[in-house]
Amino acid sequence: MAFYEQQILEYLQAHKEEIFSDLLELVKAPSPSAQPELSNQCAAVLRKIVKNRLGLEPDRVISQPTAGDHLVFRYGTQEQQILVIGHYDTVWEKDQLPIVEKEGALYGPGVLDMKSGDISVIWSLKACKELNIPLDKQICVLFNSDEEPGSHTSRHAIEEEAKKSLAALIAEPAANNGDLKSGRKGVRFYGVEITGKAAHAGNDPLGGASAIKEAAHQILYIQSLSDYEKGTTLNVGVIKGGSQPNVIPDFCRLEVDLRTTTVAEAKRIHELLSNLKPVDPKCTIKLDDNDEGRLPFEETPESLKLFQTASECAQRLGFQVGKAFVGGGSDGNLTSSVGCPTLDGLGAVGSGMHALNEHLDTESYLPRIAMLAGLLTQL
Numbered sequence: 547m548a549f550y551e552q553q554i555l556e557y558l559q560a561h562k563e564e565i566f567s568d569l570l571e572l573v574k575a576p577s578p579s580a581q582p583e584l585s586n587q588c589a590a591v592l593r594k595i596v597k598n599r600l601g602l603e604p605d606r607v608i609s610q611p612t613a614g615d616h617l618v619f620r621y622g623t624q625e626q627q628i629l630v631i632g633h634y635d636t637v638w639e640k641d642q643l644p645i646v647e648k649e650g651a652l653y654g655p656g657v658l659d660m661k662s663g664d665i666s667v668i669w670s671l672k673a674c675k676e677l678n679i680p681l682d683k684q685i686c687v688l689f690n691s692d693e694e695p696g697s698h699t700s701r702h703a704i705e706e707e708a709k710k711s712l713a714a715l716i717a718e719p720a721a722n723n724g725d726l727k728s729g730r731k732g733v734r735f736y737g738v739e740i741t742g743k744a745a746h747a748g749n750d751p752l753g754g755a756s757a758i759k760e761a762a763h764q765i766l767y768i769q770s771l772s773d774y775e776k777g778t779t780l781n782v783g784v785i786k787g788g789s790q791p792n793v794i795p796d797f798c799r800l801e802v803d804l805r806t807t808t809v810a811e812a813k814r815i816h817e818l819l820s821n822l823k824p825v826d827p828k829c830t831i832k833l834d835d836n837d838e839g840r841l842p843f844e845e846t847p848e849s850l851k852l853f854q855t856a857s858e859c860a861q862r863l864g865f866q867v868g869k870a871f872v873g874g875g876s877d878g879n880l881t882s883s884v885g886c887p888t889l890d891g892l893g894a895v896g897s898g899m900h901a902l903n904e905h906l907d908t909e910s911y912l913p914r915i916a917m918l919a920g921l922l923t924q925l
């Protein structure tokens with residue numbers, strides 16, 4: 547098999563200015579997750595860049611009212627496909643962060659998470675195209691606009707494409723030390739709704755049933771299901787309930803964040819939460835499990851093979867990459883949950899995701915794009 551990484555890197559270095567100007571243009575288009583109007587302006591920029599660089603129009607535009615359009619592009623017409631995913635939404639409001647370049651870093655909203663990854667995808671294909679490097683598989687590129695809140699409206703399209711794909715590559719940022727992400731915890735939010743009985747706190751203290759007192763029992767139980775050694779954590783992060791100090795509260799709602807490292811553990815805890823029993827028999831408990839969440843992204847022999855191939859590409863480019871299992875979820879959880887071998891963290895290196903100092907390490911950016919392109923040539 548031929549190796550192309552060096553040739554690709556030289557090509558990227560010769561086009562460095564265009565790559566960074568594409569990136570800046572995309573970062574300058576604000577795209578907070580739940581703001582369709584702004585997001586669609588950003589989607590238009592993304593479409594323009596893909597058109598300019600790859601000559602492609604979207605194969606599908608998935609429009610929906612609560613987020614920007616999700617875009618699906620197809621590079622090549624081969625029957626078998628590899629899925630490459632990037633989200634273009636960010637956690638930042640318009641004008642919330644300045645865009646600044648200094649000391650080998652580019653700061654800005656979504657510059658690391660993950661507009662640089664989107665540009666990596668485009669330029670990895672651009673390099674292959676211009677250098678006439680043949681790819682064995684069709685590359686299906688999916689850009690979604692609702693990853694940060696949980697990919698609720700793009701989930702179906704992602705799962706559908708993943709089921710048809712031999713592998714899924716996620717261009718999320720690498721770990722801070724540059725490691726690729728070979729696994730992620732599963733994340734799911736639950737609501738626990740407790741109903742009691744209201745009564746006058748002074749005149750009829752025994753006539754009611756306090757939903758808040760019941761919640762106190764349930765909170766301690768739910769938290770106790772955490773197993774830090776296994777990586778299972780439950781956090782009751784929000785409590786809402788009651789009306790007045792002199793009223794025995796008839797309602798209380800808890801919001802729970804569950805993280806697990808294996809699918810089996812996610813299912814075990816789900817069962818336990820589905821069977822919460824009230825301590826006070828006058829209270830009732832209902833579990834709100836409407837959020838589907840993201841199941842854990844577990845390492846498999848196939849996903850490790852992807853990592854191995856990527857790390858060999860990096861070695862040929864003169865750097866080493868390790869692999870990391872991380873706590874935060876991504877669309878890699880969705881692709882791996884439908885059985886598609888997945889490798890994540892193939893975007894840029896930097897730090898400060900979701901933080902005020904979010905930035906991209908500019909030095910390592912082109913070699914990372916070359917690694918992604920190299921990986922595409924090996925699949």
Ligand SMILES: [Zn+2]
Nearest residue numbers: 659660693718
């Ligand atoms: Zn991200």
